[in-house]
Amino acid sequence: MTQIGPGRPRLEPRRRAGQTPRAEILDAAAELFTAKGYGSTSTRGIADAVGIRQASLYHHFASKDDILDALLAETITGPLELAERLAGASAPAAVRLYALAWFDVSQLCASRWNLGALYLLPELRSERFAVFRERRDELRRHYERLAAAVAGAAGNSVPGVELLPFRLVESVINMRSDEGASPEYAEHLIPDAILRLLGWQGDLEQTRSAAVELAEPGA
């Protein structure tokens, strides 16, 4: 019998993907939140799906909100770290914006569950999720700054156009929901479209490969 938490035996053999009980709880919760709905999922239901006691779940997470917060953080941490690194990079703004959009779309596609579908939950407007909201706003502002630089360099002065790249990136969440599968074609389609709608006219092939290289960890 697998031991989890503070010496509590599992009710059943391990059922979920995940290296640790914490990862298994997150995986089960992500499935239930995206397949059944956040409001309709209980911590009891999550514990059952993992095959552990509810008390063991509470050893890892104090509440359902804490589980949701951890899942949402996963969707933001990678792109936000990249955006911060790109803010100090010397590559042209178009390459940096492409790198960020490409990385973000790829990870929204690659995650096992479509967690971005939870961004519109009314529950996220509460104080409990203020830190998540602030981090997502920070990411959005990174997009807007890079987009404004690209539009400016292209002589595009349409007010508000810098707001759209972030929205196009997040639309991959809706594609994935409607299509029932990750839209792999979006990985380049969306960053390409972002540069085009900003009025950018450079060499797309070159920008793509420079961007993908720049987005690599340790680049």
Added chain:
Amino acid sequence: MTQIGPGRPRLEPRRRAGQTPRAEILDAAAELFTAKGYGSTSTRGIADAVGIRQASLYHHFASKDDILDALLAETITGPLELAERLAGASAPAAVRLYALAWFDVSQLCASRWNLGALYLLPELRSERFAVFRERRDELRRHYERLAAAVAGAAGNSVPGVELLPFRLVESVINMRSDEGASPEYAEHLIPDAILRLLGWQGDLEQTRSAAVELAEPGA
């Protein structure tokens, strides 16, 4: 005392906006679904918010799903009717696509509650909402056909680019959710950006006014 339904007296004076009990129920449900969450709202809670008995609510709607279905239908009916009319119109594809996007963004902004935030609910994947899903898919295909015509005329052969206009239109739902208010600036920003990302290079001022005229009912 206002009479509602089959001779049932109201518990309290009328509380909600709406000309009919049905409209009041829809308004209350829309507020609760978007503010508290669908899974966390009960028909009892909706009846309380209207100030009627739960039994009176069931005279108008057999279930909570029926209320959601009626609300979702409201978000689709207008744009779908327009799209069907535009499919047979003789105006250039760019004008027709602009008209559809302008009308759709405007109505997503003008509705009292941000009902589009409900599109990602997992509940919508059930058989109960198959008709709504089919109608939304139909609207999406209208966008894709018009966008393909615009891209084709502009010599833009990027595969998949015709998928993006519908996504940009629906991103107004996320803007509204994040900003806590309807982004009125999106009414032209989004249709403008749609034509630009398709590679269209015509006269924007002219297209805008032709499109708004075309979208008028009875045009």
